[in-house]
Amino acid sequence: MSDFSATKKMFSLPAGMIYLDGNSLGPLPLGAQAKMDHVLHNEWGEMVITGWNRAGWIDAPTRIGNRIAKLIGAPENHVVMGDTLSLKVYQALASALELRPGRRVILSDSGNFPSDLYMAQGLINSLGKGHELKVVKPEEVEAAISNEVAVLMLTEIDYRTGRRHDMDALTAKAHSIGALTIWDLAHSAGAVDVDLSRANADFAVGCTYKYLNGGPGAPAFIYVAPEHIDHARPALSGWLGHTAPFAFDLDYRPASGIDRMRVGTPPILAFAALDAALDIWDMVSMADVRAKSLELGDRFIAGIEAQCDMLTLATPRDHEKRGSQVSFRFEHGYAAMQALIEHGVVGDFRAPDIMRFGFTPLFIDEDDVNEAVAIVAEVMRGALWDNPRFQKRSKVT
Amino acid sequence: MSDFSATKKMFSLPAGMIYLDGNSLGPLPLGAQAKMDHVLHNEWGEMVITGWNRAGWIDAPTRIGNRIAKLIGAPENHVVMGDTLSLKVYQALASALELRPGRRVILSDSGNFPSDLYMAQGLINSLGKGHELKVVKPEEVEAAISNEVAVLMLTEIDYRTGRRHDMDALTAKAHSIGALTIWDLAHSAGAVDVDLSRANADFAVGCTYKYLNGGPGAPAFIYVAPEHIDHARPALSGWLGHTAPFAFDLDYRPASGIDRMRVGTPPILAFAALDAALDIWDMVSMADVRAKSLELGDRFIAGIEAQCDMLTLATPRDHEKRGSQVSFRFEHGYAAMQALIEHGVVGDFRAPDIMRFGFTPLFIDEDDVNEAVAIVAEVMRGALWDNPRFQKRSKVT
Numbered sequence A, B: 001m002s003d004f005s006a007t008k009k010m011f012s013l014p015a016g017m018i019y020l021d022g023n024s025l026g027p028l029p030l031g032a033q034a035k036m037d038h039v040l041h042n043e044w045g046e047m048v049i050t051g052w053n054r055a056g057w058i059d060a061p062t063r064i065g066n067r068i069a070k071l072i073g074a075p076e077n078h079v080v081m082g083d084t085l086s087l088k089v090y091q092a093l094a095s096a097l098e099l100r101p102g103r104r105v106i107l108s109d110s111g112n113f114p115s116d117l118y119m120a121q122g123l124i125n126s127l128g129k130g131h132e133l134k135v136v137k138p139e140e141v142e143a144a145i146s147n148e149v150a151v152l153m154l155t156e157i158d159y160r161t162g163r164r165h166d167m168d169a170l171t172a173k174a175h176s177i178g179a180l181t182i183w184d185l186a187h188s189a190g191a192v193d194v195d196l197s198r199a200n201a202d203f204a205v206g207c208t209y210k211y212l213n214g215g216p217g218a219p220a221f222i223y224v225a226p227e228h229i230d231h232a233r234p235a236l237s238g239w240l241g242h243t244a245p246f247a248f249d250l251d252y253r254p255a256s257g258i259d260r261m262r263v264g265t266p267p268i269l270a271f272a273a274l275d276a277a278l279d280i281w282d283m284v285s286m287a288d289v290r291a292k293s294l295e296l297g298d299r300f301i302a303g304i305e306a307q308c309d310m311l312t313l314a315t316p317r318d319h320e321k322r323g324s325q326v327s328f329r330f331e332h333g334y335a336a337m338q339a340l341i342e343h344g345v346v347g348d349f350r351a352p353d354i355m356r357f358g359f360t361p362l363f364i365d366e367d368d369v370n371e372a373v374a375i376v377a378e379v380m381r382g383a384l385w386d387n388p389r390f391q392k393r394s395k396v397t
Helices: A004-008 A032-054 A055-071 A085-098 A114-127 A137-145 A167-176 A255-263 A268-281 A288-306 A333-342 A366-382 A386-391 B004-008 B032-054 B057-069 B085-099 B114-125 B138-144 B165-176 B256-260 B266-280 B286-307 B335-340 B365-380 B390-395
Strands: A079-081 A105-109 A132-136 A148-157 A180-184 A203-206 A223-224 A325-329 A348-350 A356-360 B077-082 B103-107 B132-136 B151-157 B180-184 B203-206 B223-226 B325-329 B346-348 B355-360
Touching: A004 A132, A004 A348, A032 A055, A032 A148, A032 A268, A032 B032, A055 A079, A055 A223, A055 A255, A055 A268, A055 B114, A055 B132, A079 A255, A085 A114, A085 A148, A085 A180, A085 A203, A085 A223, A085 B103, A105 A114, A114 A132, A114 B165, A132 A137, A137 A148, A180 A255, A180 B085, A255 A325, A268 B266, A288 A325, A288 A366, A288 B390, A325 B180, A333 A348, A333 A356, A333 A366, A366 B390, B032 B057, B032 B132, B032 B266, B057 B223, B057 B266, B085 B114, B085 B151, B085 B180, B085 B203, B103 B114, B103 B138, B114 B132, B114 B151, B138 B151, B151 B165, B165 B180, B223 B256, B286 B325, B286 B365, B335 B355, B365 B390
Parallel strands: A105 A132, A105 A148, A148 A180, A180 A203, B103 B132, B103 B151, B151 B180, B180 B203
Antiparallel strands: A079 A223, A203 A223, A325 A356, A348 A356, B077 B223, B203 B223, B325 B355, B346 B355
């Protein structure tokens, strides 16, 4: 078992706060300061333009992509960093649709993060070729995989409920009828034991500011399976995805391999913090993280259910079917979460009634969970939910 | 006249280096450290997720956009930050083509930066509607503006020669036949006195890591003119461009105003360095910067032409027709630039034969120019260009 007491000491955690929102924004790794200072002074300051070669900036998107690859079961040199998750969704989807030219349906579910759906809508409008975004309920996805489907585009773990899709089974079903898959790992990378190779996933995308702790707005990543990468046309065909950027050709020719999914100049300062965050991930095994996170989640569920009968569990109890967060439904969830935050338990609220708590063993331990349970119980018992003050605050503004 | 001796002290400039490559990557502003420390510790570290509201992260793209707007003659709340320049080109072009549905030609020139052309090629392929990217020589652009043109897409200042297009005249000509304009300000923002409002530009895009000194991979910006912004469909329609992101609707509805051009989560750490860089811009007037940069360029041209007859000026002499860089053609330019860099004069080389030198008064003064001229002259005189050693190094690798 990895020593999580060691990793906890590697984060800056605000005093008096039990931070159960690492699924939204991970906390500051203490190593970020030194990495950032180095990049600012020893690289940017001293090398200026020559940093692109001397400090290896130009290769950072694939170097860091390889660090992420290890955490999501991807082979080396098949993950590259850049841009934001939404843009990586767009790249994956545009490529996938072209690989299935005879089909018109993008299948997704109502548990997908809205931005993925928005990007798909934007792409469909641009293409003007009659593609349809079909959004079903999460539990109806499997049955909806028909041979009209070009791409199954899902977020593995529901951002509200924490429900986890069966990536292996859904990918196999999609492949059985000739569809491709795009898996959004926003709530998976660093949270659960993802194995893209085992699942035969075609495309995967994710962000690094949640469980991976890369910092606010940290860059995204994209994975393309080996069998597709040299056929996938990068719709966002930028300079650094060109096979010979410094030839300054007027015509685009994609690089071989995952480099073609690069677009513009990579965000070097953001990579400094992300590198520090990934140093912590090098100390642990994903299997240990997953086992511990389930244990913490179970402890929280048991504690809350024993003391707060107004809260209804929204997350599946089954370990196989959940991610690394635990959510409860509560009519006055918005006001309740505000009250919890005031009392030092920081989770978050997602409309219409979800109170969401993230558990990540890297910096949350049993004592934190016990204390969080006690505070939640006290706040929930003490609050007068019929009081107009709380009802007023129940509105999302 | 602004006091440029004051601004020069606000940068970290490597000892023994005359840095004439700020047109590729600006140097480190000394204030970046304090801003970054603040964002790392006082914001990310202490506020964690609440930084999105308490530290104003969520509004940073428009707040910083307004700082840039002042430098490029744009009205308030019409510039927003995010992503990379290539992606902003894609957004502008996709929007512009939809605003001119009956036309099929995107007109650009061979002086445009290749990435802009690549993004256009990628978009055309995705659309599959028979659009044509027509690339003419820079001097042929005006004559090529016909009523088939949907969009005139140009980089105002040529990245190799420093030749400046007449934005006002070309925009007026484009408008006269019903075409829209997209101006790439990569080598303009912070370099010349851009006035988007006066020029009636429709769209403009730019990066912040060159003359603006925002750091390697600093975020890009996009401007959309007031008359278009509420009609421009953001093809890259992400979560933070939605009119109500936190309603988590399943359907995209664009925000009013420039916010619709936002896509994903903004890069907060990169903004810290950029904010520090923009503090320096608050101390000067763009008119003073422009006047001084032309003076420095003239001084360099005169010095080189007096002493280095093997170098041929590639930059227009006319002040109206050039940006803030000076370029010379030389057959062995690659090897010569390597030799110059070894002797402390850092410019850069662009294929096939351009030696490029950027002049920015914020940190380059007359003494630097005089010294640079002396070193260039000495290196050029001393080097044996017929020597096989140099000929070998003349190849771009």
